[in-house]
Amino acid sequence: MIRRLDREAWTRAALDAFEETGPSGVAVVPLARDLGVTRGSFYWHFESRDELLAAALELWEHEHSDAILEALQELHDPRARLEALGRAATSKPPSIFIQLLRAADDPIVGRVLERASRRRLEVLAKAYGDSGLSPAAARRRALIAYAQYVGLAFLVAEDPELLPDERSRAAYARELAAVLNA
Amino acid sequence: MIRRLDREAWTRAALDAFEETGPSGVAVVPLARDLGVTRGSFYWHFESRDELLAAALELWEHEHSDAILEALQELHDPRARLEALGRAATSKPPSIFIQLLRAADDPIVGRVLERASRRRLEVLAKAYGDSGLSPAAARRRALIAYAQYVGLAFLVAEDPELLPDERSRAAYARELAAVLNA
DNA sequence: ACCTGAACACCGTTCAAGT
DNA sequence: ACCTGAACACCGTTCAAGT
Numbered sequence: 001m002i003r004r005l006d007r008e009a010w011t012r013a014a015l016d017a018f019e020e021t022g023p024s025g026v027a028v029v030p031l032a033r034d035l036g037v038t039r040g041s042f043y044w045h046f047e048s049r050d051e052l053l054a055a056a057l058e059l060w061e062h063e064h065s066d067a068i069l070e071a072l073q074e075l076h077d078p079r080a081r082l083e084a085l086g087r088a089a090t091s092k093p094p095s096i097f098i099q100l101l102r103a104a105d106d107p108i109v110g111r112v113l114e115r116a117s118r119r120r121l122e123v124l125a126k127a128y129g130d131s132g133l134s135p136a137a138a139r140r141r142a143l144i145a146y147a148q149y150v151g152l153a154f155l156v157a158e159d160p161e162l163l164p165d166e167r168s169r170a171a172y173a174r175e176l177a178a179v180l181n182a
Numbered sequence: 183m184i185r186r187l188d189r190e191a192w193t194r195a196a197l198d199a200f201e202e203t204g205p206s207g208v209a210v211v212p213l214a215r216d217l218g219v220t221r222g223s224f225y226w227h228f229e230s231r232d233e234l235l236a237a238a239l240e241l242w243e244h245e246h247s248d249a250i251l252e253a254l255q256e257l258h259d260p261r262a263r264l265e266a267l268g269r270a271a272t273s274k275p276p277s278i279f280i281q282l283l284r285a286a287d288d289p290i291v292g293r294v295l296e297r298a299s300r301r302r303l304e305v306l307a308k309a310y311g312d313s314g315l316s317p318a319a320a321r322r323r324a325l326i327a328y329a330q331y332v333g334l335a336f337l338v339a340e341d342p343e344l345l346p347d348e349r350s351r352a353a354y355a356r357e358l359a360a361v362l363n364a
Numbered sequence: 365a366c367c368t369g370a371a372c373a374c375c376g377t378t379c380a381a382g383t
Numbered sequence: 384a385c386c387t388g389a390a391c392a393c394c395g396t397t398c399a400a401g402t
Contacts, residue, residue, distance in 0.1 A: 004385065022287040029375055039376080041386045049376065102292075104340060105204040105284035114340050121344075140357045143337070143344060144330065151333025152325070158286060158296050162303075162325060175322045179361055186366065211394055221395080223367045231395060 003036045007045045007055070010035070014056035015096075022099045023106045026053045050108055057112040060096050065116050069123050078130035085127060089145070090173040093153040101154050121146055145180060185218045189227045189237070192217070196238035197278075204281045205288045208235045232290055239294040242278050247298050251305050260312035267309060271327070272355040275335040283336050303328055327362060 013035060017025035028049050032039045046052050068088070075081040100113045124142035129135055152172075156162050163169045195217060199207035210231050214221045228234050250270070257263040282295045306324035311317055334354075338344050345351045 006385095024287075027375065028377090037385095038387055040379085040388070043377070043379090044385055099287065101336070102287035103285070104336070105206070105281065110284075110340060117337060117340065136353070137357070140354050143334070143354065144358055144361060147333030147337055148326070148330055149333065150336055151329030151331065154283070154286070154332055154336065155299060155325070155329055158292065158299065171318070172322050172325065175319070176326055179326060188366095209394065210396090219366095220368055222369070222398085225396070225398090226366055 005035060005037060005041070005045070010042065010045055010052060011055045011059055014052050015059055018053070018056055018099060019096050022103045023053060023109055026056065028052070053106075053108050054112075057100075057108065061112060061116065064094065064096065066119070069119055072123060078127055081127045082131060085124060085145075086173075086177065089149040090169065090176070093149075093157075098153060098157045101150065102157065117146070117150075141180075148176065148180075187217060187219060187223065187227070192224065192227055192234060193237045193241055196234050197241055200235070200238055200281060201278050204285045205235060205291055208238065210234075235288075235290050236294075239282075239290065243294060243298060246276065246278065247301070251301055254305060260309055263309045264313060267306060267327075268355075268359065271331040272351065272358070275331075275339075280335060280339045283332065284339065299328070299332075323362075330358065330362075 010031070013031055014026045017027075017031060026049065028042050029039050032042055042052075046055070072081055072084055072088075075084060097116075100109055100116070103109045104113055121139075121142050124146055125135075125138045128138035128141045133141060163172055192213070195213055196208045199209075199213060208231065210221050210224050214224055224234075228237070254263055254266055254270075257266060279298075282291055282298070285291045286295055303321075303324050306328055307317075307320045310320035310323045315323060345354055
């Protein structure tokens, strides 16, 4: 029996591989092997391997990254929104986002990461602005908060021993909250 | 005339390529072309391309990363040391470090980055400890400060428009200092 | 001691031919 | 409309042969 695939099947498989291994996992020949077809069939659906990677990350942007931000925008009370953002920031970051951070030198990954970061910074700045800061101060505070999130996510992914248990994570979150509400 | 190279020449060339392009720039065939020899000659000096990348990054660790930390340790006044660290943190991060951050998914890059981060966190925690914090609090504060440094370096490398001019950098640094000295 | 040059494996890409 | 299979380019690696 001959397997028939569509663009979507390739894209989902590519996103799974990306979550597992990062951009190097999105490779035509191994994916084709896994999907039970030959490399040639891939080029019926896509122009190139880069187009596949871009499509997979676009899927993530629409289904996950944007969805989270939209849910947050539902919270009209700025204090509640900042609290929700704080909880999101101190809980475990999604593995796809971690992979994006860890492979930012890939041009396609870099573009997606920059778009996602821009949106998140806007949402954060809006929350700080709505809770009373001037636009410029809100933007700076958003940058500080998001840089902290990115830096910590990065470092802990690199070395989980930095925050090994729930107690250390809680102590870090308390200290960070004290520092950021100064 | 036949070119003769040693291990050091390959290592320097590899580090230059890494600074320019990241790990993908450390490729045997293109480097050999640049150096005017064939690929085969490379394997006289090194077991593998990975050994070359590791050697290049080791060079960076010894000549740059460690050197900076040792210079800082010379400052015995903890306040002066924290100030020097603050200046280092808000000035432009060295391009090799940025490349390390942007390619952390590479196993060899990841190892080097983790080692360097561990050392920097130790030095930071020691500075905070020497200036009066308890060991646990000093470690948390060090993590907050270093995560901020890493996160900002990362985001600004991705999108320089986040802090486009000297004025915005200064305003950010002021706000950050206010926040971190809370 | 250091380099050449040819070989092989692996992945990206193309394309004529099949169903 | 979707897939096969063979071809080519490119890079990592090996190794016998050269100087």
